[in-house]
Amino acid sequence: MVRERRDPEQRPSPEALLEAARREESASGKLKIFVGAAPGVGKTYEMLQQARVRKQDGYDVAVGVVETHGRKETQALLERLTAEQGYLDGRYMAATFNLLRGRDLIWSYVVNNYLLGQEPAPFDLLYWNSDTTNLPAMWHKDYIESFYKGNKLAEKGGIRIAGTPIDISLVKTATYVQAGREDHISPPQSVWKIMNHFAGPKRFVLAGSGHIAGVVNPPTAQKYQYWTNDRVSASLEEFVEGATEHKGSWWPDWLEWIKSQDPETVKAEGPRVPGKGKLKPIEDAPGSYVKAR
Secondary structure, eight states: OBOOOSSGGGSOOHHHHHHHHHHHHHHHSSOEEEEOOOTTHHHHHHHHHHHOOOGGGOOEEEEOOTTTTTSHHHHHHHHHHHHTTSEEOHHHHHHHHHHHTHIIIIIHHIIIIIISOOOOOOOHHHHHHTSOOOEEHHHHHHHIIIIIISOGGGSTTSSEETTEEOOGGGOOSOEEEEEETTOSSSOHHHHGGGGGTOOSOEEEEEESSOTTTTTSOOGGGOOOEEEEOOSOOSSHHHHHHTOEEEESOSHHHHHHHHHHHOOOOOOOOSOOSTTSSSSOOOSSTTOGGGGOO
16 A cells, blocks of 8 residues: 655655565565555656556556545546546446545454454455446546536536436436435435435435445345434434434335335236246356456
């Protein structure tokens, strides 16, 4: 891990970075250089680029861009990362999200697995989460500009699709809004804001845990809890103040809400067994694509 210092006089030279990289590579056989997102991260990256003089050196430079997406140097950095292949490696994005909860998603493993030598406990959700998706460079850039920096989806006509201006205040469809209390990617304070935009009937539910475990929480697991408040609330704080806690998964509440919209059910039809329908299987599960990087 290379961490940039604020004092430029204390910043290591490209030669020192390269030497440190070579030592790590000789010790572990595989090298990953991770640059944390701090002020001036672009300068550190430029130094690493100088140190990585040959592409065949095979060094992975993962750059966390937490809270720096809006900076010109970060945009230039992202363009460098995507210029050659035309997409942003999903592992870079995963590292960025891990930084948002560094204590739990990074340092806990450093302490428990590296320092204490403990074997990582099996965790199906994290295993699934590690199957990252590469993002097309232009799509990612537009997302950062339009949604992250500009928040244009919240503006009437701020975004156009096929020439049609989008106005989410015209959405009258009934909406079930779920937020995770410990969600580090979509904080409940941000999720609540949709309550002030959609025009149709809305039900807000606050679930325990975070971005993944708070959503993928089958009732059989008997984990966590969720909060509801049937009274109209003007803010998240008002919702929480008058909320009722329920043990377990929020899924049954969602199912009852679905039934309240329309209790009629239809039989599920279609090929449910691989190879038995019109689409023939390509290869055995899980498929070769999951091994592609």
